[in-house]
Structure formats: C-alpha cells, structure tokens
Amino acid sequence: MSTPVSPAPLATAAPAPGLRVTPSAVVLIAANLVPLIGVLFFGWSVFAILLLFWAENAIVGLFNILRMLAAAPDNPLAWASKVFMVPFFTFHYGMFVTVHGIFVLQLFGGIHTRGFPTASTFWGAIQGAGIAPAVWGLALSHAVSFAFNYIGAGQYKTASLPMLMSRPYARVMILHVVILAGGFLVMAFGSPTLPLALLVVLKTTLDLRGHLREHAAPLFPSAQPAAA
DSSP: OOOOOOOOOOOOOOOOOOOOOOHHHHHHHHHHHHHHHHHHHHOOOHHHHHHHHHHHHHHHHHHHHHHHHHSOTTOHHHHHHHHHHHHHHHHHHHHHHHHHHHHIIIIIHOOOOSSSOOHHHHHHHHHHTTOHHHHHHHHHHHHHHIIIIIIITTGGGGOOHHHHHHHHHHHHHHHHHHHHHHHHHHHHTTSOHHHHHHHHHHHHHHHHHHHHHHHHSOSSTTOOOOOO
16 A cells, blocks of 8 residues: 655745835835925925925935945944045035036026025025925935835945945936926926926836835845845
8 A cells, every 4th residue: 555645835936026115115105295296286386396306315415424324333444434435425425416406596496696505595495495394204205214224124234335325326317317307398388287297206206216226236245135
C-alpha cells in the first residue's frame, strides 16, 4: 500500500508591483489640492499660484538641509563631508531659489526690488497674495514626509549625502521649467480658470511622480533588503 502523498502547498503569489500609498503621499496630494481649490473657488491669480510653487521649492531645500544634517549619524566620514556639503548646498540651492523667486516677483507680480529680495520681501508677497495658509499646508506635507519616511522608517541611517544633495535639483528643475512656461501661457490666455487649474493638476502630477520615484530609488544604497 503506497503512502499517500500530501498535496504540495499552494505557492503564495508575490504581490503585484504597484504604487504603495503612504501617509506622506496622501498629505502631498491633499496639500496640492489647496491651490486647485484656490483657483476654482477663490480666483487665485497666476502670480499667487507661481509664488506658492516657488515657496514649496524653498521648503524642499530647507527639509533637504535637515535630511543632510541627520544622514548617517554613526558614520564619522559622513560628518566630515557635511562640513563642506551642507554649506555648499545651502548657498548653491539658495541662489537658485532666489533667482527663481526674482523671476516670479518681477515678471508675474510686478514687484521690483534693489538687489536681491530678502526673506521678508517674499513673505510679504505671500501674505499679500493671500496664500500664507497654503504655504503652511505645503510645509506640513513635507514635514510629514520627513517624519514618516526619512526619520520614522530609519532611512536617515544609511542615506547617501551626495545623492541627497543632488536630488532636489532634478525634481525642482522640471517643475521650474514647466511651471514658468505654463505661467506665461496662462497669462497669454488672460488668466482663465481652466488653464490655471490644469497647470495646478500638472504640477501635482509631476510632484507626486517625483515623490514616489524618490522613495523607490536607491537613495539608501547600503540598506539591505530583508531576508525572505
């Protein structure tokens, strides 16, 4: 009499690849809905929208400085690199954002200053455009991403300083070109609501795509995948 053979266990199918919705992605989408609501229901101008997007570029830079400072805390070589890389990024990215801001203030807001505008100049323009609450909302979005993904998930422990320093440029440069070009097109149409809303949707799509790509990319090369 033959011994009965137990049926082979069913193979567990690997989860299909897809986009994993994270708390930071949800908050990012919610924060980007604010300018869309402003356009559709509060009549925000091209200047208000572009100034809001500029403010987010500045927020991205500020949080990236925090990311660089917190990166690889147990690596002595990383701390030595931070002495040069953090001030360099602060100056270089800061100049990039400042020049971008001058374009927005002068070309779309009609605000002219002697020399470089100060932080109070930008904040005054933000308050005058009525977008200060939206700026705080975007800051909250990036704070949640920093807290959940970077600190909470332990990504900071193995983060690469060179990749952290270069990462914001790829994201912001695309937004910079698309948004400024879109702003000129919208102004050419006389600031109609629909094209301005489409510009906000385009920016949100690019922003979310960049966010998901950043967290899927090998930003943390020394981290090993969990054993099966």
